[in-house]
Amino acid sequence: xxxxxxxxxxxxxxxxxxxxxxxxxxxxxxxxxxxxxxxxxxxxxxxxxxxxxxxxxxxxxxxxxxxxxxxxxxxxxxxxxxxxxxxxxxxxxxxxxxxxxxxxxxxxxxxxxxxxxxxxxxxxxxxxxxxxxxxxxxxxxxxxxxxxxxxxxxxxxxxxxxxxxxxxxxxxxxxxxxxxxxxxxxxxxxxxxx
Numbered sequence: 074x075x076x077x078x079x080x081x082x083x084x085x086x087x088x089x090x091x092x093x094x095x096x097x098x099x100x101x102x103x104x105x106x107x108x109x110x111x112x113x114x115x116x117x118x119x120x121x122x123x124x125x126x127x128x129x130x131x132x133x134x135x136x137x138x139x140x141x142x143x144x145x146x147x148x149x150x151x152x153x154x155x156x157x158x159x160x161x162x163x164x165x166x167x168x169x170x171x172x173x174x175x176x177x178x179x180x181x182x183x184x185x186x187x188x189x190x191x192x193x194x195x196x197x198x199x200x201x202x203x204x205x206x207x208x209x210x211x212x213x214x215x216x217x218x219x220x221x222x223x224x225x226x227x228x229x230x231x232x233x234x235x236x237x238x239x240x241x242x243x244x245x246x247x248x249x250x251x252x253x254x255x256x257x258x259x260x261x262x263x264x265x266x267x
Contacts, residue, residue: 075115077168077217079155079240098130103156115157118215118252119143120173143175144250153241155215168217169210175252189234194227204255212254216240
């Protein structure tokens, strides 16, 4: 479980392909030690297990399923990813509950800049639109954000300068693909109402 409050990034420095699965080696200032091996790390919205620390890189295994459902199927060397350690009991929860279980990927349809804030419009498929509401939470590349408005086939989030500075959203361009996790509470409430 994570909060979606990103404070560290990582840079993909190694990609090892093996039988349609890959391992990535990530360089980051996020403090991880051998005691953290086996723990869950939010990697741009995907819950991955820290498998190895070697020569200053953190290694994560990406299964076929992870590659199928996330934007990691197009991972590139020197790509910046968001990183967050898992929540510890008693930690402050500034964002919302993020599991690292990606619901879908989405394309940035439009980026508008007003003052220092970025207005980002993302596509969403019809089957997931029912879980989105104005002022509810969504995780984009693992970043906890508030939905400003929902449209027929898209939704809008407004990203403030502080969030841009700390996350890989500062690099986003039109047509880039991001990982989307719908708010877990919204999903459960909708399922209970069936």
